[in-house]
Amino acid sequence: MKQIAGDTFLVGLSSKARQQRRPESVTFELTYGCNLRCVHCFNPTHRALPQELDRKEIVAILDQLADLGVLTITFTGGELGTRVDLEPILRHTHRRGLLIRLLTNATRVTPEFLVLLGRLNVEQICVSIYGATHETYERMTGVPGSYASFHRGLVLLAHADLPVIVRMPVTTLNYHEIEACRHLVENLGLKFQYCLDLTPTVTGDVTPLQYRLTPEEKIRIDRAMLSNWGSTPSTELCPPSDDFIECACGQNRFAITPYGEMNLCTAFPIPRYDLTTGTVREGWEVLKRTVDDARPNHQYECPICESRSYCRQGRNDAWLEIGDMSTCLPHFRQWAELEHRTHVLLDPRRPA
Ligand code: SF4
Ligand code: SF4
Structure with a gap:
């Protein structure tokens, strides 16, 4: 019998779901509560407010997702480890046949929790790394002692034989430790990725952007990482499309907030369909209409932009930053x- 690698199988299912316009992958923010206070974070509160979904409500939503044929759930926060009912939520997700992915800062990982993740066949655990030293890590997180908790969690993960990826959001505070972070992660036998994109908070506060690298610095880091390590930044690439909202949001993916709002993505918080009063099935129809009805205004220049194939701006970036999806942001x-210019200069076919 022909064997298909797991990743290839999932990519195939994802592209089929997109063609059929079926939700296949969901990001579920279980809480905004977090034990860290990262300077670049897009979380609006860092605290679990009373209106967050309780376990019963979460289970009811998970049942609807499973009934609708969703395949993968990525649980994130805030920090998942701050939810005392995380274990029964994960067990229920597994029972319903959904593949589980987790995003965590690893500061609350325990040996018992890792045994549970192994039993539940968790498909991926993505850990954030904010620095390779106490100083830098804690300048990013704002919490004394957090580096030691993170490092302990990371070492436990490395010894647990689980599918772990460690991802570094690169900012003005930690970019000088990117190579050190890579060493730290790879010396533990884990996979390292980095990410250069920061967004405003989901409420549109642009404070996190003050920690964003300049375009020149981003390109310099990309070049250095490519030539030294052969690595490229981790960016979710979506298939090319003529749609105004080009990404997979509202095509085969969506996100749910801790308050039960169904949105295009965690970083594209519209249309805020309320799952505490409605259903996932109806919300998906609302999301599809949100994407299909979105129209550019007179600011929209992308179709005639010569640098379009090098551009990493999503519709959500301008929407979050200035409330207008059509605008090209200077950054x-x-x-x-x-x-674009760098590629032209490096093109071997360019006349001398
Ligand atoms: S660990 Fe994540 S959720 Fe918590 S403050 Fe840092 S970026 Fe925000
Ligand atoms: S957002 Fe700006 S840089 Fe990007 S493709 Fe559109 S016009 Fe070009």
Whole structure:
């Protein structure tokens, strides 16, 4: 019998779901509560407010997702480890046949929790790394002692034979430790990725952007990582599309907030369909209409932009930053133009 690698199988299912416009992958933020206070974070509260979904409500939503044929759930926060009912939620998800992925800062990992994750066949655990030293890590997280908790959790994960990826959000505070972070992670036998994108908070507060690298610095880091390590930044690439909202949000993916709002993505918090009064099935129809009815305004220049294939601006970036999906943001224009120019200069077919 022909064997298909797990990743290839999931990519195939995902593309089929997109063609059929079926939800296949969901990001579920279980809480905004977090034990860290990262400077770049897009979390609006860092505290679990009373309106967060309780376990019974979460289980009811998970049942609807399973009945609708959703395949993968990525649980995130805040920090998942701050939810005391995480274990029964994960057990229920597994019982319903959903594949589980987790995003965590690893500071609350325990040996018992890792045994549970092994039993539940968790498909992926993505851990954030904010620095390779106490100083840098804690300048990012704002919490004394957090580096020691993170490092202990990471070592436990490394010895647990679980599918772990460690991802570094690169900012003005930690970019000088990117190579050290890579060493730390790879010396533990784990896979390292980095990410250069930061967003405003989900409420549109642009404070996190003050920690964003300039386009020149981003390109310099990309080049250095590529030539030294052969690595590229981790960016979720979506298939090319003529749609105004080009990504997979509302095509085969969506997100749910800790308050039970169904949105295009965690970083694209519309249309805020309320699952505490409605159903996932109806919410999916609302999301599809949100994508299909979105229209560009007179600000929209992308179709005639010469740097489009180098651009990393999503519709959500401008929406979060200035409330208008059509606008080209100066940061992304400069980044795309610089990338474009660099590629032209490096093109071997370019006349001398
Ligand atoms: S660990 Fe994650 S959720 Fe918590 S403050 Fe840092 S970025 Fe935000
Ligand atoms: S640089 Fe601006 S105009 Fe060009 S593709 Fe990106 S967002 Fe559109």
